[in-house]
Amino acid sequence: MRKIIFILLATISGNLTSAQEIEGIPGEVKPKYILVVHGGSGTMPKENMTPNIEKEYRSILKKALQEGYNVLNAGKSSLDGVQAAIHVLENSPLFNAGKGSVFANSGKNEMDAAIMDGSNLKAGTVSSISVIKNPIDAARAVMDQTEHVMLSGAEADKFAEEAGCEAVDSSYFYTEERWKQLIIAKTKAQPKTSSLNNIEELKTIFGTKDLDFKIGTVGGVALDKDGNLAAGTSTGGMTNKRYGRIGDSPIIGAGTYANNLTAGISCTGWGEYFIRTVAAHRVSALVEFGNKTLDEAAHQVINEIDEMGGDGGLIALDKNGNISTPFSTEGMYRGMVDEHGNISVYIYK
Amino acid sequence: MRKIIFILLATISGNLTSAQEIEGIPGEVKPKYILVVHGGSGTMPKENMTPNIEKEYRSILKKALQEGYNVLNAGKSSLDGVQAAIHVLENSPLFNAGKGSVFANSGKNEMDAAIMDGSNLKAGTVSSISVIKNPIDAARAVMDQTEHVMLSGAEADKFAEEAGCEAVDSSYFYTEERWKQLIIAKTKAQPKTSSLNNIEELKTIFGTKDLDFKIGTVGGVALDKDGNLAAGTSTGGMTNKRYGRIGDSPIIGAGTYANNLTAGISCTGWGEYFIRTVAAHRVSALVEFGNKTLDEAAHQVINEIDEMGGDGGLIALDKNGNISTPFSTEGMYRGMVDEHGNISVYIYK
Numbered sequence: 001m002r003k004i005i006f007i008l009l010a011t012i013s014g015n016l017t018s019a020q021e022i023e024g025i026p027g028e029v030k031p032k033y034i035l036v037v038h039g040g041s042g043t044m045p046k047e048n049m050t051p052n053i054e055k056e057y058r059s060i061l062k063k064a065l066q067e068g069y070n071v072l073n074a075g076k077s078s079l080d081g082v083q084a085a086i087h088v089l090e091n092s093p094l095f096n097a098g099k100g101s102v103f104a105n106s107g108k109n110e111m112d113a114a115i116m117d118g119s120n121l122k123a124g125t126v127s128s129i130s131v132i133k134n135p136i137d138a139a140r141a142v143m144d145q146t147e148h149v150m151l152s153g154a155e156a157d158k159f160a161e162e163a164g165c166e167a168v169d170s171s172y173f174y175t176e177e178r179w180k181q182l183i184i185a186k187t188k189a190q191p192k193t194s195s196l197n198n199i200e201e202l203k204t205i206f207g208t209k210d211l212d213f214k215i216g217t218v219g220g221v222a223l224d225k226d227g228n229l230a231a232g233t234s235t236g237g238m239t240n241k242r243y244g245r246i247g248d249s250p251i252i253g254a255g256t257y258a259n260n261l262t263a264g265i266s267c268t269g270w271g272e273y274f275i276r277t278v279a280a281h282r283v284s285a286l287v288e289f290g291n292k293t294l295d296e297a298a299h300q301v302i303n304e305i306d307e308m309g310g311d312g313g314l315i316a317l318d319k320n321g322n323i324s325t326p327f328s329t330e331g332m333y334r335g336m337v338d339e340h341g342n343i344s345v346y347i348y349k
Numbered sequence: 350m351r352k353i354i355f356i357l358l359a360t361i362s363g364n365l366t367s368a369q370e371i372e373g374i375p376g377e378v379k380p381k382y383i384l385v386v387h388g389g390s391g392t393m394p395k396e397n398m399t400p401n402i403e404k405e406y407r408s409i410l411k412k413a414l415q416e417g418y419n420v421l422n423a424g425k426s427s428l429d430g431v432q433a434a435i436h437v438l439e440n441s442p443l444f445n446a447g448k449g450s451v452f453a454n455s456g457k458n459e460m461d462a463a464i465m466d467g468s469n470l471k472a473g474t475v476s477s478i479s480v481i482k483n484p485i486d487a488a489r490a491v492m493d494q495t496e497h498v499m500l501s502g503a504e505a506d507k508f509a510e511e512a513g514c515e516a517v518d519s520s521y522f523y524t525e526e527r528w529k530q531l532i533i534a535k536t537k538a539q540p541k542t543s544s545l546n547n548i549e550e551l552k553t554i555f556g557t558k559d560l561d562f563k564i565g566t567v568g569g570v571a572l573d574k575d576g577n578l579a580a581g582t583s584t585g586g587m588t589n590k591r592y593g594r595i596g597d598s599p600i601i602g603a604g605t606y607a608n609n610l611t612a613g614i615s616c617t618g619w620g621e622y623f624i625r626t627v628a629a630h631r632v633s634a635l636v637e638f639g640n641k642t643l644d645e646a647a648h649q650v651i652n653e654i655d656e657m658g659g660d661g662g663l664i665a666l667d668k669n670g671n672i673s674t675p676f677s678t679e680g681m682y683r684g685m686v687d688e689h690g691n692i693s694v695y696i697y698k
Contacts, residue, residue, distance in 0.1 A: 106504075121625045121657070127595070128501060149624045150600075152477060152593035153502050155455075159592040243508040244501035246476075251499075253602040253627035275498045276470045278602035278630040285634035308470070 032321040032339050033078075035068040035222040037061060037085050039095045039333030040268045041313035042215035054347065057094055057333055061345040064088035065337040068220065073341070078222035078230035078264070079117055079140070086113075086136040086232050089218035093175045095333075096216025098134055101173055101236025103182035109173040111236050112250040113139040118229030118258035125250035127152040129160065130170060136234045137165045139250070149252060153244075178239070185240035217249055219266030221258070221317040229319060231256050231264035231280075238271075247271025253281035260319060262287040263294055268332065269312010273305045283316055298324035381670040381688055382427075384417040384571045386410060386434050388444045388682030389617045390662035391564035403696065406443060406682055410694040413437035414686040417571065422690070427571035427579035427613070428466055428489070435462075435485040435581050438567035442524045444682075445565025447483055450522055450585025452531035458522040460585050461599040462488040467578030467607035474599035476501040478509065479519060485583045486514045488599070498601060502593075527588070534589035566598055568615030570607070570666040578668060580605050580613035580629075587620075596620025602630035609668060611636040612643055618661010618678065622654045632665055647673035 039061060068085030072078070090098025101109040113135035114125035124143025127150070132138045138160035142151050145163050161167045217235035224230075233256045235249040248255030248271035255271065257280035258264040265280040274280075279301050286297035298316045305312060306328040313327025315334060325334050325346075335345035388410060417434030421427070439447025450458040462484035463474035473492025476499065481487045487509035491500050494512050510516045566584035573579075582605045584598040597604030597620035604620065606629035607613040614629040623629075628650050635646035647665045654661060655677040662676025664683060674683050674695075684694035 123625055146592075147621060148592070148594045149621045150595040152595050155591065155593035242504065243495075243497070244504035245497045246499040246501055251600055251602070252624050253600070253630060257627070272496060272498045275601050276472055278606070278627060281602060281627040281630050282634065285631065286638065289635065289640075290638035 030339055031225045031227070033072040033081075033223055033225050034317060034321050034323070034336065034338050035065060035072060035081050035085055035220060036315045036317050036323055036325065036336040037064050037068070037089065037218070037220040037334065038266060038268055038313070038315045038325070039089055039218050040216040041311075041327045041329040041332035042269075049347075057347065058345050060088065060092045060094055061333060061335040062343055064220075065335050065343045065345070068222065069337045069341055069343075072222060072224055073339075075225055077226070078224040078228050079115065081222040081224060082115065082220040082230045082232040083136055083140055085220040085222075086218055086234050087134055090134050090136060090234055094216075095218045096236040097218045097234040098236075099173060100175060100178065100216065102178050102216075102239040104237065105186070105240050105242040107182070108170065109236055110241070110244075111135045111234070112246060113232070113234040114250045114252060114256040115139045115143060115232040116230065116252060116256055116258040116264075117143065118231070118260040118264055121259060123149050123252045123256075125150045125252060125256070126156045126160065127246045127250045128244055129157045130154070131157045131167045132160045133166045133168045133172065136232055138163075139232070139234075141165055150250065152246075181239045217255075217268040219249075219256070219268060219315065221264035221266055221315055223264070223317055223319060223321060227260070227319055229258045229260050229264040229317065231258040231266045233266045233268075248274035248279070251275055253278050255280060257281050257284055259284050259288070263316045263318045265298075265314055265316045267312060267314040269305070269327075269329065270310040273308055273310025274312060277301060277305055277308070279305065279314065283314070287318070294318045294322045295324040299326045302326040302328050379688055380574045380576075382421040382430075382572055382574050383666060383670050383672070383685065383687050384414060384421060384430050384434055384569060385664045385666050385672055385674065385685040386413050386417070386438065386567070386569040386683065387615060387617055387662070387664045387674070388438055388567050389565040390660075390676045390678040390681035391618075398696075406696065407694050409437065409441045409443055410682060410684040411692055413569075414684050414692045414694070417569065418686045418690055418692075421571060421573055422688075424574055426575070427573040427577050428464060430571040430573060431464065431569040431579045431581040432485055432489055434569040434571075435567055435583050436483055439483050439485060439583055443565075444567045445585040446567045446583040447585075448522060449524060449527065449565065451527050451565075451588040453586065454535070454589050454591040456531070457519065458585055459590070459593075460484045460583070461595060462581070462583040463599045463601060463605040464488045464492060464581040465579065465601060465605055465607040465613075466492065467580070467609040467613055470608060472498050472601045472605075474499045474601060474605070475505045475509065476595045476599045477593055478506045479503070480506045480516045481509045482515045482517045482521065485581055487512075488581070488583075490514055499599065501595075530588045566604075566617040568598075568605070568617060568664065570613035570615050570664055572613070572666055572668060572670060576609070576668055578607045578609050578613040578666065580607040580615045582615045582617075597623035597628070600624055602627050604629060606630050606633055608633050608637070612665045612667045614647075614663055614665045616661060616663040617681065618654070618676075619659040622657055622659025623661060626650060626654055626657070628654065628663065632663065636667070643667045643671045644673040648675045651675040651677050
């Protein structure tokens with residue numbers, strides 16, 4: 001019987017290099033399938049984090065990991081696992097993605113998302129969309145249903161609707177806290193050419209937990225039973241953002257990248273620095289031909305961003321199940337689940 | 350006198366590693382400053398290329414190189430040199446950028462551009478802009494006047510105007526040939542979810558030289574007297590493009606990248622493949638920590654794109670003045686000028 005299960009699992013896995021021997025049962029293997037998620041990095045003063053708020057964050061992270069695990073455990077792809085986990089985070093008002101997205105200067109929610117398949121380097125991304133309930137679905141539709149990679153603006157919304165993604169009234173994205181943040185930012189900050197120029201001033205104004213306006217991008221990376229990696233990222237961008245600013249999340253190579261040869265990577269932080277360093281692909285390239293371990297590569301890129309004056313973090317996962325989650329900020333909402341269903345979540349270092 | 354000139358040049362160059370000995374005059378050095386430009390890669394059947402058309406292309410490429418050379422020779426930066434050369438290409442109706450941009454499905458010209466400074470990894474990019482005469486100027490303004498990297502859509506146009514870039518009436522971008530291409534594409538091709546799906550059909554319809562709809566993106570890479578590298582790219586995108594499709598040109602790491610440690614790179618071709626391979630940063634990373642020469646790295650990436658089913662080319666230039674211009678298509682409009690003002694232009698292999 002054990003032998004039959006072994007053969008069955010080996011067949012399902014299709015890639016024994018990604019299988020591990022189950023402890024205590026010689027010869028018995030269970031393919032590794034792992035999911036890692038993040039809910040953004042940033043300044044999280046402990047005085048603003050009440051036990052109740054912390055419990056809420058941990059609870060949603062766990063729910064996302066559980067949903068993603070259910071998908072992977074059922075034998076579905078890493079893409080499906082990432083998408084399922086990101087759904088949960090997008091549907092929560094706690095994170096700056098989907099339902100909890102911040103408001104742009106226009107008074108609209110302008111959301112970005114990306115997904116990438118490490119098995120064939122296919123990818124789909126959307127930027128500045130406003131009516132799709134789950135932006136990660138729009139990104140997946142771009143990947144699956146077009147030969148394009150990146151669609152943007154109202155036309156991307158239109159495509160996603162035509163492709164079958166659920167559209168909602170803009171009131172769905174309204175949350176009182178995010179609206180207040182916009183009002184304060186607009187009336188007090190009066191940015192000139194860039195909303196980022198005034199970030200120090202804004203920091204002194206805000207009394208919310210979302211002090212640096214960069215917290216809350218969500219993302220996931222997964223390894224499935226077939227040994228395939230995927231990565232996805234979704235964000236509401238930056239409060240009071242103007243001029244159609246696009247951050248790193250929907251940029252393949254910057255905020256999102258997956259390649260079976262190396263890793264799945266999803267980033268969060270000060271997007272401009274992740275674009276300029278081509279952060280996600282840089283981690284991958286350091287592993288692929290820079291002789292770095294995944295952890296060394298991931299830390300090197302976050303350190304480079306830190307030295308340039310930026311900050312943030314990333315989650316990375318390779319085909320052997322190695323995980324790295326470096327960040328240069330005070331905290332990063334993150335968690336992981338392994339093939340046995342063991343869930344761990346973390347906020348601070 | 351010779352000694353004085355030597356000291357003067359050495360001082361101006363500020364980086365003797367980028368200086369070369371002038372042939373026949375031992376001890377005499379002139380800092381290298383080089384500009385390479387491209388005007389797109391693609392299918393260019395020789396039967397469609399009359400001697401007159403070929404002469405026109407060569408003439409504009411030479412003019413772009415001469416303008417860029419004048420700027421570099423006057424001691425200005427590689428960014429200025431790239432921008433000056435791209436101005437010439439954008440102002441010509443021959444190339445799919447600026448004046449000669451193709452029409453999107455909307456009947457508008459939706460242009461993208463990017464510029465990057467290899468000395469500090471600063472970058473600026475714009476996507477889907479419609480009223481700025483020279484999109485490369487808008488990209489430069491994003492880099493110089495904001496802390497953002499990427500702005501998009503009508504709001505990016507608005508920013509660029511506020512930042513002092515010349516705006517023009519949309520009729521400026523009208524060219525009869527590009528409009529005809531749109532009409533034919535719209536009436537005959539009837540794309541469903543993706544204009545690219547019908548590219549084979551479109552190829553059979555068109556009788557113009559611009560058979561594969563991907564020719565004409567322009568770009569430049571330069572090395573200045575101070576040893577700094579820069580890269581820039583500008584494009585009108587794809588005829589009849591829908592859904593706010595963004596290609597590789599304005600994506601830092603995909604179509605455009607510059608890093609003094611490695612190279613300045615500008616790409617042209619089937620944009621989706623350059624995004625998925627993170628082509629420009631990949632060339633750079635192969636040089637930085639993959640032990641490849643610039644030419645090996647550039648060819649490797651173009652070969653990888655070819656193996657995936659894409660095509661195109663790129664121009665790359667390093668701090669020592671090494672140049673690589675690989676392409677997998679029939680031809681690529683390209684040219685270069687060295688510090689002595691020697692200009693060469695090429696179209697076919």
